[in-house]
Amino acid sequence: MSRSASLISLATAVPKHIVSQDEAASAARKMFGERYAAFDRMAAVFHSAGIEKRHAVRPIAWFSEPRGWKERTAVYLEEGQALFVEAATKALEKAHLRADEIDAVVTVSSTGIATPSLEARAAKAMGFRTDVQRVPIFGLGCAGGASGFAIAARLAKAQPGCNVLLVVVELCTLAFRLDELTKANIVATALFGDGAAACLLRAGDSGIAEIEASGEHTWPDTLDIMGWDMDSQGFEVIFAQAIPAFAEANIGPAVSGILKRADIRMDDVDRFICHPGGTKVVAALEKALDIAPGALDHERAILRDYGNMSAPTVLFVLEEALRAGLPSRSVMMAMGPGFSASCVSLKSAA
Secondary structure (H helix, E strand, C coil), X not given: CCCCEEEEEEEEECCCEEEEHHHHHHHHHHHHCCCCCCHHHHCCHHHHCCCCEEEECCCXXXXXXXXXXXXXXXXXXXXXXXXXXXXXXXXHHHHCCCHHHCCEEEEECCCCXXXXXXXXXXHHHHCCCCCCEXXXXXXXXXXXXXXXXXXXXXXXXXXXXXCEEXXXXXXXXXXXXXCCCCHHHHHHHHHECEEEEEEEEEEXXXXXXXXXXXXXXXXXXXXXXXXXXXXXXEEEEEECCCHHHHHHHHHHHHHHHHHHCCCCCHHHCCEEEECCCCHHHHHHHHHHCCCCCCCCHHHHHHHHHHCECCCCHHHHHHHHHHHHCCCCEEEEEEEECCCEEEEEEEXXXX
């Protein structure tokens, strides 16, 4: 029996409110147009982002009023728990498991602060056992889907036969700031959506795909590229304009180095499954990974229909790849604050 961890099931969930990109652009103009001199120049990002619609935990009108940290946190706790339960329940149903058969829960979220963490708040509704292992993870940002997946896989591999549930929940729209007249806030308003994904991993079964390797790379002196600032109003996004250029110049050698440690060459990879941070980032990744322009089609489709949901987005892309038929070897990859890249190599069980 193999001791490698396998992906047994994957499910996703989104909140009920749908925001078209035209609606978002119109609302942003009303909120910022007369107060931010650079808005007209920045407004083009709504139409060049490659996004048609997104999902949000609150209707768009909610964001037109000032919202403080306490109010945003209350929404994060309520809606984050609801999305956790929905995504986790779907993943368990696909795996033909009950919640009381889960041995460990890895929860990834960087868009709110919850103590007790989300899996503890959802435990009663889910029906987890009282001895379930809890591993809440904060601060991984957009890399959290890939890094959290790798952590959950290592837990499963270390405990053959145990059921490890990974749940990734991000409510990025709660970082929209009416008071922040900055380029970064306008870009965030044009890109971010909300969503959740859940995976069941177990060692000893073939499942959908085998996790054969994982790794990370963090570049020194890059703390200012991506992340959060915090004040009494909530999170304030940090975005460096250089992310696409940085990715194009640096991702290839980093990913190659991660895979080399597992004796995998870049040309051994049949398909890269990437976090689509934005259209420029997707194009930069195609160049960096030396793959054909347009090859990251699942990434563009997810970006179009859901926007950038931070950590769970790459798992939405993985779900799309599974629907299309996973090739023999895929590498899931995401970038995040640090600045870092996280990779997971998957071997299809088909």
